[in-house]
Amino acid sequence: SSKEVWKKGGRVFSILLAINLVLLSCTLVSGGAFQEVKLHDYDVFFMLIIVMLINIAWMLFYIFRTSRLQGAIPCKDNHAGPIWLRGGLVLFAVLSLVMDAFKTGYYSSYYKCLSPIRIMFPVVQGVFVITQTVFLWMSAQDCIHKHLNLTRCGLMLTLTTNLAVWMAAVTDESVHKAESKNPIANVTHRMALLMMRAASQAENCACKSQLCKIFQNGYYWLYPFNIEYSLFASAMVYVMWKNVGRLIDPHDNHIHQLKFKLFRRTYFLGTIVGFLVLVTGIAVLIVYEIQVNSKEDSKRTDQVLTMYFGFNIICLSLMSAICIAGSIVYRFDKRDMDHHKNPTRTLDVALLMGAALGQYAISYYSIVATVASSPRDTINALNLSYSLLMLAQPTFQNIFIIEGLHRQPPEEEDKVDPQQKDIYGLTFVNMNAVSLRVPESLSALPPSALPGLAIQTSEARRSLKASKKMNWRRRFLKEISVFLLLGNAILWVMPAFGARPQFDNKTELAFYGYPMWAAIVDICLPFGIFYRMHAVASLLEVYIMS
């Protein structure tokens, strides 16, 4: 009991630490974002550098001391940190490191006029990214049982550091974007503006050399990857935190050695249509960016917006229809539901539902403005349809993904005798009348409780394995997942790399006024972008489980 009490105590303590750090960095970041406020962005950098250094020290301590103690890791959570998540983390980490290198190069090209903290920050961040990636690669599945409270606090510190870095990066990007879209400032291209700011900041130092400009453009385009890196790392660290001191019943924790067999079997429709959408989307994005940014010609902007909305509407309608189809297929799927405790999945579902709220909020504000505004032209009609679909599609997709994540993987399914399944079903009904918490207790039932079935099962297994073939349902679900995955990828790329129809289309700006609409978009859009990235990761899991 005292251990249980202290578990709660340790958790509460580390949460309090995290809350305070998040609020402090939130204050500094939001204060630093406004020029009127007498806070500078290097106040934030200073705090982040200190926190990162503490973090690096703790992670090294964990790797070399805590995890090597005797009995430190009695078990591992096989659901945590799957290989594709860790792979994605490494990919984003590499791109973040490139960004840090570019940033260091950019700032050191006029180091004389800048505070040294600006150059130190990307260097320290680089070390932090390397340490953290190694740490997560090695320890993402650990259920640690030593130094409990220190580990909890360390993990919460890591989580909040990542969130603070994410906040700082998002704010920095939003300030750039918003300034270039602000109707008051008559600057045509955001790069020009960025240079102007840097110039005004550093007075007589400007970024003139070719190398410096490459650095500047490079780090600007690599921002989105760094943002996603922070969020991926946060999610993995959170799962580790949940697993601190956890003891896993080995029966619950079956390892699914599912291979990623994308190229073994040939899939046609999903992959091909998906790649088509992806390529078209990238083309649309390039045309859109060039046209919107190069000239302030209102007619051309309208054309380009029509194209952008048109592409998105087609893409979203297709994806919605397919999500509905997938959910219907799941209705007829007789696979058992998986009700085991699984912090990773709980977090996935919560993040999908939570991050979608950002997109929902933008859509609702957009819908209200479009309906209430008077000129009912094509652009407004397209904008309205786009906003409605942006409400509908994430909803259907979430339902589809949640259903997919709660299925038992097919390997197990194949091994279960149909007769045994019926008896299981029967037990279910009877016990259901007694308690609703049956699934857990049922899974804990020792196999010896059904002695007559043990022999039958092993016989049936062989016959089933012989006739094991991929039925059309699984094939369909796999095709769907691949298509949705690619669709979400393009819907991530577009806003992450700078498309802001919310500002180029003037309806909402005129309706809410610039400050309010900018605040809404700047706060909600990062969540919308994260939603797409997270949907990609979850769909990959659904694909592998189908």
Next chain:
Amino acid sequence: SSKEVWKKGGRVFSILLAINLVLLSCTLVSGGAFQEVKLHDYDVFFMLIIVMLINIAWMLFYIFRTSRLQGAIPCKDNHAGPIWLRGGLVLFAVLSLVMDAFKTGYYSSYYKCLSPIRIMFPVVQGVFVITQTVFLWMSAQDCIHKHLNLTRCGLMLTLTTNLAVWMAAVTDESVHKAESKNPIANVTHRMALLMMRAASQAENCACKSQLCKIFQNGYYWLYPFNIEYSLFASAMVYVMWKNVGRLIDPHDNHIHQLKFKLFRRTYFLGTIVGFLVLVTGIAVLIVYEIQVNSKEDSKRTDQVLTMYFGFNIICLSLMSAICIAGSIVYRFDKRDMDHHKNPTRTLDVALLMGAALGQYAISYYSIVATVASSPRDTINALNLSYSLLMLAQPTFQNIFIIEGLHRQPPEEEDKVDPQQKDIYGLTFVNMNAVSLRVPESLSALPPSALPGLAIQTSEARRSLKASKKMNWRRRFLKEISVFLLLGNAILWVMPAFGARPQFDNKTELAFYGYPMWAAIVDICLPFGIFYRMHAVASLLEVYIMS
């Protein structure tokens, strides 16, 4: 299994309904708050009237049809809707009805110039408040088992309606407050401003008669009760929603027939000091309001702010010290922890932790501004101490309340033989090595598993009952709870009835600029106010359980 699947499905569906309704009302409310936006506040009222009417219809259907079906309510959750919560709800409902009457009177005194929706809204709201209070009084403990999905959606609709009413009321109040505190507008008293707004809105109709002015002042001062009513109702409806379709093991659901014996035994210190603080606080509030609002004399404002901060600092320090003392006493308390499933308690804890965030955020912004600002005078020093204590006190208080809520009530404690307890403790240690989820499985242990103890216990019970006397520890905890309860009450009264040192003290205003600081305070303060109210309710529960 299929029932379990549909339970999740029904929940997800009703949550989606709630999310969409909340976002829509959030859009309308926030849009209506700004004069530049072409949304009027009667757009919100129109939506709210429709939603309320649907809600009333559903609640009547529930009372007269669903709950009367055979087998509709096989069990009740005795933790839900305790009598003091329902009592508080009725009290706030009565005050809300008075407010609605005043509002109707106020608006109908110049009904010619206003849209009829403005008069309809308080009338419909009155009917809604009556229906909902009756509904919650009768059904707060129900675990309904018929019309599951309809009930879930109905409850979520009720929840979101209450939240929307809360949002509308808070925004309305914030607009009034903020306008009177805006340094740009040179209006000295908010009532004058309110009349000015009403006059400009209704052109040649003004509130001139004495009756009309009474109505106007009256409904303004009754606002805080209506705000708390909505939140209390939301919390109770949420617990009902969690209980839909729940089957409770009668063993888990022991009824605590604890009487509210405030006047039976005599308590001195806690009650007396608490009332002293309460009365002083009200006096401070009245002086503060009159002085700050009447004259724009900077020196007098400083004096009054010194008084306000001084009182708060003393009050908060005292409360912090006492919370720490209480937590230390709990450390030595040998009562068993209560780990049964209890949605009410989970919600209480989550609300306490969540609502405190609002206060934390204001404090952090305040601290950063105070530290970074140059004039280090007395007011700034007091403001800094106040902000730091506003961080510390809710933290200590939350720890104290959470510990208190997780204890078994003393009645059970008295019945347990010390010897039996030791054996329980021993079992605990052994089983702890096997699994961390022991407490649940232990409580499910049938009493027959320990046959030797059954006789001992019944013997020991009598001897213990004879020597039953309230020990000093329980007495101390009760005194603490009463004092904290009264302390939180005065900390609720002050901001709820209009004290805004955040605006009267110019440091933060100058540092962040008016729009940003107003946004921070207006969004975060309602949560801070709710935190105090909710702490009062939770402390009452801790008091009764000690």
